[in-house]
Amino acid sequence: MRERATIKDVAARAGVSTTTVSHVLSGQRPVSAATAERVRQAVAETGYRPAAIARSMRTRRTETVALIVPDIANPFYPAVARGLHDALVGHGYRTLIGSTDGDRAAELGFLDDVVARSVDGIVLFGHSLDAEDLRTVVGGRVPIVLSSDLGTTEHDLVVVDDVEGAEAATAHLLAAGVTDIAFLSGPKGLGPGDWRLSGYLRALGAAGLAAAEDHLVRGDYTVESGRLAVGHLLAGGAPPRAVICANDLMAIGALRAAHEAGVAVPDGLAVVGFDDIDAAALVRPALTTVALPAYEIGRRSGELLLARMSGGPSAGEPAREEVLPTRLVVRESTPPVAAAAGEPNGGKQA
């Protein structure tokens, strides 16, 4: 068993040509029952398994997709990876994973490498690549699903509806009778934080409210920055009755700040986070948060890829953009909403 049997060995043992063996295995053309049986015998006896590389060489398909992310150890991406995996595995595809740390050279290098390896599809969470880079490196030879809009319509896109998520969170607080809501966003000009901010502003506007200038603050997505920012808010002249944070880590910092200031959550201050990391449910009080559909993102990406790769219906069609909804997970850090009525986000609670 040192050496692996080849199709030739099987053919010899079954007394047929390699072509026939190939066809018995693939079902690509009819083979007489007797012959097929002899071949299957031989396959069993030799423990033969087709060499995937040789097959790929002919078919020009590797049944492999690449998932390129900044850091697979960041809890968001494993969920994406699992979703992608689940979408693909039943179709015989495997996932090649790469972490780039958002580094441009690493992103380019990995992309280049997987193209050279002839992957059938790519799911890219890029930080620093633009449409031109993709054109240069990939050149339309491999379908790509992107997680951020690069301003072209060459590739499929799967994104999260951050705006709507923040709207839902804001509306939920409003429905609970809390109107004095602060917003803690991320560093200026960094994507998701600002989308979320705008959703919050829009929801306030829709309710005929305006955000108090000094209730709009920024952090850097760490627990400590949340603690500091919200500590400040609480110590200020007109502390808010609630704060929506652009991620859970800052929201956990907000919980601490409230505790330190002797403010009860949710009665003195309601806190809402974003992401729904594991810790959100474990912290006390458990965090109400806008959950991102990480698994779903992976799954949808896989499905889009599948359609393109198999030469399926969408094979030649223009790029699609999928906007996935968030889900408001209501826990203990927000007050109960009085009535069941008027909740604009029907099925969104946990």
Added chain:
Amino acid sequence: MRERATIKDVAARAGVSTTTVSHVLSGQRPVSAATAERVRQAVAETGYRPAAIARSMRTRRTETVALIVPDIANPFYPAVARGLHDALVGHGYRTLIGSTDGDRAAELGFLDDVVARSVDGIVLFGHSLDAEDLRTVVGGRVPIVLSSDLGTTEHDLVVVDDVEGAEAATAHLLAAGVTDIAFLSGPKGLGPGDWRLSGYLRALGAAGLAAAEDHLVRGDYTVESGRLAVGHLLAGGAPPRAVICANDLMAIGALRAAHEAGVAVPDGLAVVGFDDIDAAALVRPALTTVALPAYEIGRRSGELLLARMSGGPSAGEPAREEVLPTRLVVRESTPPVAAAAGEPNGGKQA
């Protein structure tokens, strides 16, 4: 740019043979400076990149390793994946990932598939495969690193020193003057929980102490089971002064039980967990815990594989067993140890 350039195109354009192109790229044999330059020109102009599959076909190496885990979305494994990735990526290797949910058929299927794909190495976190399965499916053709002892010495092994981790945790409590320590392990007969239990017992024994029979309890690794078990302990006749839990989730449950019983942590009850999940640092009081070297496991596995794959020094040698140390991360859920002296575990604190 629709079609990718082949080595033939490059050769033609440079006016040399494909052999020469190959050698310019690989440096496998001397090429005159002038020729090399012309070839490099042609490579640049055509945007040529060697097709990895064709190369693999000849060299019988794919520069790919498979990582097979129960669930990539379980936070332990992404850290392993990252460690593996980091060990390999600089050597040109990529990682193929598969989640099996611990299902035997899925483990077998994935293993079989990656062998057919001719991966150069495998890191397996198997739940239900035995040594015989590996012999059947892999048959010694591909080096494997295992995460649990299957009773053979055919494969390299990378494991965690659970016993020593529990000993260190126990010793730490002892050093802080706490002697009445309970232990909350997992379901009977499930690996890590029992190893940890035995480390605890050994440390107690070494201090001339014995565990009170009714301070040895079991949970199922969930927060709720920890809350229940420790709630019981606290309500009993002789509540312990500390509890070591076989994982962090149960330890967080213990924190809750203490809170509910009006017992202060760490003064009324000290709590130690195992794993060091993200939430351990975010919970209040922050959890003292025995951190598992997940990243390190991945990295070491990659290094062992590298040595075997490259036909390096260890290529033909007998299997190695690596036992990686845990690290006690001291936070707020345990009382301070009085003196700096007598700590048996030198560099282990965070």
Added chain:
DNA sequence: CTGAAAGCGCTAACAA
């Protein structure tokens, strides 16, 4: 220093 030719193991025309 360079090339011609063989072949990795498979699948897909093309023939019978």
Added chain:
DNA sequence: TTGTTAGCGCTTTCAG
């Protein structure tokens, strides 16, 4: 219903 032949794009003897 089956077989023969030709490659897929590379690397590597073997010969100059």
